[in-house]
Amino acid sequence: MNITDKLALTARENPTKTAYIFTDKETTYGELEGMVQKFADGLQKLGFRQGDHIALVLGNSPYYVIGLHGALRLGLTVIPMNPLYTPTEMAFMLKDGDVKGIITMDILIDKFIPIVDDLPALEYIINCESGNEVPESIKKDHLPTNILRFQEVITNGQFPFNGPKLVGEDLAVILYTSGTTGKPKGAMLTHKNLYSNAQDVANYLHINQDDRVIAALPMFHVFCLTVSLNAPLLNGGTIIILPQFSPTEVFRVARAYQATVFAGVPTMYNYLLQSVKGNVDSFSSLRLCISGGAAMPVSLLESFEQAFNVKVSEGYGLSEAAPVTCFNPLDRPRKAGSIGQNIVNVINKVVDEIGNELPPGEVGELVVQGPNVMKGYYKMEEETAAAIRDGWLYTGDMARMDEDGYFYIVDRKKDMILVGGYNVYPREVEEVFYSHPSVVEVAVIGVPDPQTGEAVIAYVVVDNSDVKEIDLIEFSKQHLAKYKVPQSISFLEELPKNTTGKILRKSLKDQVTNS
Missing domain, CATH: 3.30.300.30 (ANL, C-terminal domain)
Known part of the structure; x- marks a missing residue:
């Protein structure tokens, strides 16, 4: 099983169930699946084939969900990218990633003008209409002629679409992470990596079809991809998509749609806590808040929980592990300041400089093993060998474990x-x-x-x-x-x-x- 096949299964079993809500419009699993299949077929008609690479340079929107699953359904490898990146930052990833197509917003196409001639593999730019004023560059035809509208690709596709048979080791996503040398590294995540981590996180945090998860984190970030997008979709839940994080909008949709789960980084929790728009009733429907991406100050965690009467489960992950390895449990004591315990099917341990496991209380490097660990870095054999040794992913983070199996990050990767x-x-x-x-x-x-x-x-x-x-x-x-x-x-x-x-x-x- 993989995430896009599971989406198809859920759509067959519950076609009228709401898959996502965006700008107060609800879309069912049946409607989403129809668009995914037609988009996949539309891509195939353009000449995309299993194994080709396509970049998603988008903000949070239905375009992202449809584009991701449509590409995966065809067996393409998706490269999510931050739309805030400058052309300089995008150029290396798009070229190194052998990108054949880019799915982006019309208001972002200007960014590709300086670099498009240096991308030999690029054949198509698929333009998602934002409703805003389009750049002059498009009007003046400064870009190649192979620009298509997103809706045009869907319209040209047919339903049903029978894509290639995907196996667990097939490459699904390449996530580029900044390297310590300044050269980004592409972490290769397989269908098995993505599916196993999303399902294991869902099992650990009890995410199910009754959950309504607020997706305020950026979807290009692996934290959102797994926790706020894939985990609920695998289990028939509903995603409440926010175009961007706004405390006012988070509070509004939480009340309006009786949200049950919110995931964010500590900065978001700080802004929510400081906002005058929120009170204890704002999150009365939430059963769980999830924090990751950075260490959450204990004082912030305690103040937030007291202000909104909701528990925050802090966890840990990294792109190379798809990303989650630890979370504070829901059925056992939560320890403030800890990143929690092993999630289902994932093992963490603390080792010394030669790889020997250290006893509780001693500080060493955190290493990880599980079905979520990446295949390696794209076209970087030496870096892959350095990161994955004897079946363990070396995170570069210094940590310690207590007697109860809770892990604590002591220091981060050098200089990051x-x-x-x-x-x-x-x-x-x-x-x-x-x-x-x-x-x-x-x-x-x-x-x-x-x-x-x-x-x-x-x-x-x-x-x-x-x-x-x-x-x-x-x-x-x-x-x-x-x-x-x-x-x-x-x-x-x-x-x-x-x-x-x-x-x-x-x-x-x-x-x-x-x-």
Whole structure:
């Protein structure tokens, strides 16, 4: 079984059940399945074949659900991408990912103009109409002629569609994650990876056909993909799709549709807690809140639970594990500050530098084993061998386990910054700054931030005294997604270094801590 075959089965058994709600319009499983089949057939008529790669560069919408399952039904490999990425950031992933087609919004097509000539495998851009003013570039035909409307692909497709027989080891999704070297790595997730993790999460958290799950996390993020999208769809639940996170809208749809599950990153919980629109009645129908993507401060967790009278289950995951490995259980004590225990069918353990398991209380690297662990990194054999050793995925996160089998993250991957649940690697930001003609040296670090968990700040050495902070910030905005842009920039005569000349980020962090 896989997630798209399970969707077809649910649609046959419960065709009139509501699959999702978007802008207060309900769509049944039968209607969704019909569009998925026609979209898959429409793609096939365009020349897409099993094994081809297609990118989803979309915000939260029915387009995403239909596009994802239509592509998977045909046996395509889907590459979800953040629509906030700049052309520079998208170019590498689209080219490295051998993308044959892109599904995107009309208001985003401008982003592909600078890079489309450098994408030799690209044949089609499928345009989802947003209802907003379309870019001048489309009107002026600056892009290739192979631009089709999403609805046109569906209209050209036929129902029923009998796609290829998929097996568990077939590649389903490639998730690009920022590498410590600044070069993104494509984590290859199979149909087995996606199905097993979504079903195991659903079993662990008791997600079923009676649940109405608010999908406010971005769908391109694997947290949302598994917990808010696949888990409810596998079990006949209803997804309440929000185009973007808004505390006011979360409270509204929770009341209007008697939502039962909400999943978010700690930043979202902080905004909900601070919003004047919410009160204890706002989430009266919720049976469960789920937090992941970053560590949730214990004080925030306790304040949120007290304010809204709902329990928050904190968990842990990573793209390479599809993503969930741990969650605080619902039928046993929840431990604040812990990422919980092993979910069904997944084993976590803490090991030393040579891979030996450590006893409870000792700190080591967290490693994971289970049917959810990725196949490897796309076209990166050495990185795959380093990450998966003797059947265990090495997460790079330092952790400890207590006597009851609850895990605690002690430290994160070296130098990584978490901004609102999104990974930011300093090297990636530094490479952008180094491309500025006046920057001689740069070091990027993360500092605590009450709103986003951490904020990006940069220290630079320049050879031109006329260069100002605003100049460099504006420069970085041209090449980086908003959450990666430094919040502030400090100018130094020289960056701290060790005897070998390596820049000491820890020294800079210590200066911030002591200032």
